[in-house]
Amino acid sequence: MYFSGVVNLWWVFQLSMQKFQLKGERFGGGGTGHWECLICLFSHILTLCLCVCLATPTEVYSALRDLGYQSFRPGQEEAIMRILSGLSTLVVLSTGMGKSLCYQLPAYLYAQRSKCITLVISPLVSLMNDQLSGLPAKLKAACIHSNMTMKQREAVKSGQVCVLLLSPEALVGGGGSGSGCLPSAQELPPVAFACIDEAHCVSEWSHNFRPCYLRLCKVLRERLGVQCLLGLTATATLSTALDIARHLDITDQDGIAVRCAAVPPNLHLSVSVDREKDQALVSLLKGDRYGCLDSIIIYCTRREETVRVAALLRTCLQGTGGSIFFTRKKIRKPLKWQAESYHAGLSASERCRVQNNFMCGQLRIVVATVAFGMGLDKSDVRGIIHYNMPKSFESYVQEIGRAGRDGEPAHCHLFLDPEGGDLHELRRHIYADTVDYFTVKRLVQKVFPPCKCKQIHRRQRELVKVSVPLGVWHEEESRDWSRERVCHTHERAIPIQQTVEALDITEEGVETLLCYLELHPRRFIELLHPTLSVCKVSCYDGPRQLQKITKICPPVAVVLARRRMAGERVETCDQLEFDVVEVADTMGWQLPLVKRGLRQLQWSTDRGGGRSGVLVEFSSPSFYFRSYGDLSDEEMDRVCQFLHNRVQDQERTQLYQLTSCFKAFKSVAFQSVLSCIDDLDESRSLQLKKVLSEYFDKRRVQDHTLTPVDIEELDKYKLLDWEDQIRADIRCFLANRSDEKFSGRAVARILHGIGSPCYPAQTYGKDRRYWRKYIQFDFNQLIRLATQEIIRVK
Numbered sequence: 021m022y023f024s025g026v027v028n029l030w031w032v033f034q035l036s037m038q039k040f041q042l043k044g045e046r047f048g049g050g051g052t053g054h055w056e057c058l059i060c061l062f063s064h065i066l067t068l069c070l071c072v073c074l075a076t077p078t079e080v081y082s083a084l085r086d087l088g089y090q091s092f093r094p095g096q097e098e099a100i101m102r103i104l105s106g107l108s109t110l111v112v113l114s115t116g117m118g119k120s121l122c123y124q125l126p127a128y129l130y131a132q133r134s135k136c137i138t139l140v141i142s143p144l145v146s147l148m149n150d151q152l153s154g155l156p157a158k159l160k161a162a163c164i165h166s167n168m169t170m171k172q173r174e175a176v177k178s179g180q181v182c183v184l185l186l187s188p189e190a191l192v193g194g195g196g197s198g199s200g201c202l203p204s205a206q207e208l209p210p211v212a213f214a215c216i217d218e219a220h221c222v223s224e225w226s227h228n229f230r231p232c233y234l235r236l237c238k239v240l241r242e243r244l245g246v247q248c249l250l251g252l253t254a255t256a257t258l259s260t261a262l263d264i265a266r267h268l269d270i271t272d273q274d275g276i277a278v279r280c281a282a283v284p285p286n287l288h289l290s291v292s293v294d295r296e297k298d299q300a301l302v303s304l305l306k307g308d309r310y311g312c313l314d315s316i317i318i319y320c321t322r323r324e325e326t327v328r329v330a331a332l333l334r335t336c337l338q339g340t341g342g343s344i345f346f347t348r349k350k351i352r353k354p355l356k357w358q359a360e361s362y363h364a365g366l367s368a369s370e371r372c373r374v375q376n377n378f379m380c381g382q383l384r385i386v387v388a389t390v391a392f393g394m395g396l397d398k399s400d401v402r403g404i405i406h407y408n409m410p411k412s413f414e415s416y417v418q419e420i421g422r423a424g425r426d427g428e429p430a431h432c433h434l435f436l437d438p439e440g441g442d443l444h445e446l447r448r449h450i451y452a453d454t455v456d457y458f459t460v461k462r463l464v465q466k467v468f469p470p471c472k473c474k475q476i477h478r479r480q481r482e483l484v485k486v487s488v489p490l491g492v493w494h495e496e497e498s499r500d501w502s503r504e505r506v507c508h509t510h511e512r513a514i515p516i517q518q519t520v521e522a523l524d525i526t527e528e529g530v531e532t533l534l535c536y537l538e539l540h541p542r543r544f545i546e547l548l549h550p551t552l553s554v555c556k557v558s559c560y561d562g563p564r565q566l567q568k569i570t571k572i573c574p575p576v577a578v579v580l581a582r583r584r585m586a587g588e589r590v591e592t593c594d595q596l597e598f599d600v601v602e603v604a605d606t607m608g609w610q611l612p613l614v615k616r617g618l619r620q621l622q623w624s625t626d627r628g629g630g631r632s633g634v635l636v637e638f639s640s641p642s643f644y645f646r647s648y649g650d651l652s653d654e655e656m657d658r659v660c661q662f663l664h665n666r667v668q669d670q671e672r673t674q675l676y677q678l679t680s681c682f683k684a685f686k687s688v689a690f691q692s693v694l695s696c697i698d699d700l701d702e703s704r705s706l707q708l709k710k711v712l713s714e715y716f717d718k719r720r721v722q723d724h725t726l727t728p729v730d731i732e733e734l735d736k737y738k739l740l741d742w743e744d745q746i747r748a749d750i751r752c753f754l755a756n757r758s759d760e761k762f763s764g765r766a767v768a769r770i771l772h773g774i775g776s777p778c779y780p781a782q783t784y785g786k787d788r789r790y791w792r793k794y795i796q797f798d799f800n801q802l803i804r805l806a807t808q809e810i811i812r813v814k
């Protein structure tokens with residue numbers, strides 16, 4: 021094994037620590053700079069050590085015991101030693117294999133040596149308190165949230181906690197929703213390292229890409245001076261893992277410390293295709309395989325279905341399930357409940373009740389949407405049943421990974437819909453964030469508004485009579501596109517709410533598109549921390565006061581001068597509202613400085629101080645970025661084309677993955693659940709595990725062309741046979757809502773049952789005559805029909 025060598029170089033660690041402490045004392049302690057020194061020192065020395073065989077120091081083992089464990093599980097030791105060496109690392113281990121220890125132990129050791137903190141970024145905000153209470157008692161931890169008391173904040177600042185849990189939004193302020201409650205870098209103790217949970221969200225190729233995760237690494241490095249990052253994920257294909265490693269700046273080969281088999285050996289998998297799913301489910305639960313299992317989770321795609329299935333089971337399993345269950349397992353404590361439903365639409369207290377009953381073994385079956393199980397630490401879940409097909413292999417592996425975390429045998433069964441109904445249901449979600457070319461173009465126009473750099477440059481050129489080529493888009497990627505441009509980018513802000521409404525895309529959707537622009541090799545834009553972009557200055561003492569402050573506040577002078585030039589009568593004006601980002605950019609000033617200057621207007625400069633009678637308010641949470649302003653029309657078209665292709669590629673990839681998933685499950689499926697209700701043919705289970713391993717070990721395929729068979733599977737209902745009916749319905753829908761405006765896409769979304777910011781499910785979902793009516797038909801074909809009908813009505 022990697023660390024089973026002979027030389028104990030733990031003294032290197034000790035020595036480095038002493039050096040660091042001395043250095044810290046000399047410089048008064050604290051500050052990320054010193055910490056960087058330590059990490060650098062560690063990195064150099066211990067990278068060296070890692071190249072040699074080295075035995076894990078005894079201190080690490082005693083820390084392991086302090087945290088309540090006797091030995092390491094596979095992969096933990098490697099990852100922990102890398103982190104203690106200051107080396108960024110990615111750990112890919114299935115659910116329940118013990119990823120958390122990979123940050124807990126180094127955090128504990130680091131904190132024992134010096135006043136420092138480990139940041140743990142986790143997307144499961146609602147479960148943070150559970151996570152916190154699940155930490156070993158010796159590990160002092162806190163989580164960042166907006167309701168933190170002063171005392172809690174002080175405890176964090178003074179280094180009394182060694183682990184700080186926070187959401188990505190709390191760190192990077194995702195959109196307008198960032199809580200901004202993290203103390204500043206100067207206030208925090210040095211950050212030993214940062215752990216990114218669910219690290220696959222960093223990769224744009226993952227099944228669960230979250231744009232704010234991308235900014236995460238940047239903020240950690242640039243704002244908090246973090247050098248060592250630990251990524252944890254349960255599901256990442258090889259391509260995704262490599263992509264995450266790139267974002268974490270892991271350059272060495274061993275950086276992806278652990279990648280284990282996708283499915284643990286104690287899980288027994290089966291799939292069946294049954295026409296009567298309800299009956300099949302009941303038979304399965306009454307059979308030998310599941311009849312004796314204590315804790316079972318049944319996953320459904322839709323909320324309504326969880327409620328219906330739970331009710332069905334309560335009726336059908338009354339008495340029977342329990343009796344088999346009790347006689348076989350000889351459990352003394354009777355179960356209070358047989359089956360309950362759980363989904364995000366239930367009240368918090370109801371969800372809590374169901375979860376608690378399940379956790380303490382009083383409830384046998386939870387019928388849930390995927391909302392259930394995230395962060396659930398119940399090691400003895402014995403069975404998972406997928407009533408509907410999951411949306412990807414990643415989701416499947418994640419969901420079945422909630423069973424058998426104690427290493428004991430557990431069973432997982434999936435019901436595959438013979439009619440492809442699940443395929444249609446899941447396909448809907450793929451279209452939720454797709455956008456058409458026209459929408460992409462409107463966004464691109466907002467992101468790259470023209471600037472005057474070209475004109476200014478031309479004028480200067482005429483003056484000095486030298487010819488420098490203006491920005492031309494060269495085909496070769498190797499050419500330095502940005503250096504050839506005349507414009508060196510501007511800071512811009514586009515208000516989130518307005519953009520969401522204007523484009524009818526979710527905030528996350530817009531952010532994803534902006535991320536694609538940033539991820540392009542030419543880095544079309546650089547995303548910055550979201551900001552409030554509108555500034556309103558109100559003078560209670562009237563217009564004269566406004567004139568007066570122009571003398572002490574140049575940004576206000578600029579805004580006023582511009583208004584004057586535009587022909588406005590500024591003399592009577594006592595209030596100004598303007599885009600502060602645009603003003604700062606025009607002036608070439610830094611935004612924080614401009615904002616600070618404006619805020620200071622509220623305070624009197626007189627000796628007495630106090631309020632000045634000027635009110636300065638900032639509003640409108642906005643996407644904030646740097647972008648070029650000298651793109652030619654042709655270049656703009658190419659940016660649009662790139663973005664549109666990227667969206668379409670994503671759509672194709674997801675459809676491809678969905679059909680691949682369906683085909684793979686079908687290839688190992690029993691024709692009826694009756695073939696596996698009592699005993700399981702292990703060869704089918706192994707066959708499915710092999711398919712999954714191959715999928716996770718494969719690199720991303722570029723070509724995601726659906727085969728005619730796939731298309732056949734997806735489009736069992738031929739549009740031609742239904743076209744007249746669909747057109748008639750669209751016309752009827754438009755006539756009923758003649759006072760509203762719809763695009764072809766908006767109508768198609770309604771026919772597929774997809775809500776959007778301008779056409780929310782809460783409103784449009786009520787009209788069952790149209791909502792979800794044509795879910796079986798191809799989305800793009802529906803857009804075509806709807807667009808034609810809209811044009812005809814006009």
Ligand SMILES: Nc1ncnc2c1ncn2[C@@H]1O[C@H](COP(=O)(O)OP(=O)(O)OP(=O)(O)O)[C@@H](O)[C@H]1O
Pocket residue numbers: 089090091092093096113114115116117118119120121254395396397399425
């Ligand atoms: N070395 C170990 N020895 C014994 N038990 C361990 C060890 N490491 C972790 N565990 C236990 O395994 C269980 C699962 O650990 P953990 O929650 O870290 O898994 P995980 O991989 O993070 O799972 P998930 O992906 O669901 O978050 C916990 O109850 C934990 O106490």
